Amino acid sequence: MFKYYLYYMFTLVTDMNITIRGINPHFWREVKIKAVKQGITRGQAINFALHQWLQEKDKKKKKSFLEIEPFDYKGEDAKELSMNVDDVLYGWKR
Numbered sequence: 001m002f003k004y005y006l007y008y009m010f011t012l013v014t015d016m017n018i019t020i021r022g023i024n025p026h027f028w029r030e031v032k033i034k035a036v037k038q039g040i041t042r043g044q045a046i047n048f049a050l051h052q053w054l055q056e057k058d059k060k061k062k063k064s065f066l067e068i069e070p071f072d073y074k075g076e077d078a079k080e081l082s083m084n085v086d087d088v089l090y091g092w093k094r
Helices: 002-014 025-038 042-059 078-090
Strands: none
Touching: 025 042
16 A cells, blocks of 8 residues: 555656646747657656756856956957947947
């Protein structure tokens, strides 16, 4: 009897059917296609995605301003970039 109870409880916890509203139909089709290609169910794919998202969220570390690395910006407006930043930050007008 106790084994049956444990099995029943485990099945309830691990084999949950839920309804999620607001899923983009395009994304759902893409999940179905990719899951079939990988030989897994859509539920397994969603569980994997949720697990990855939760792990990523926990690992995100807020960076200090001092930890931001400089980079060499080579856009078309590179020559005026400093002036544009001054305009936005300090309200200076040219």
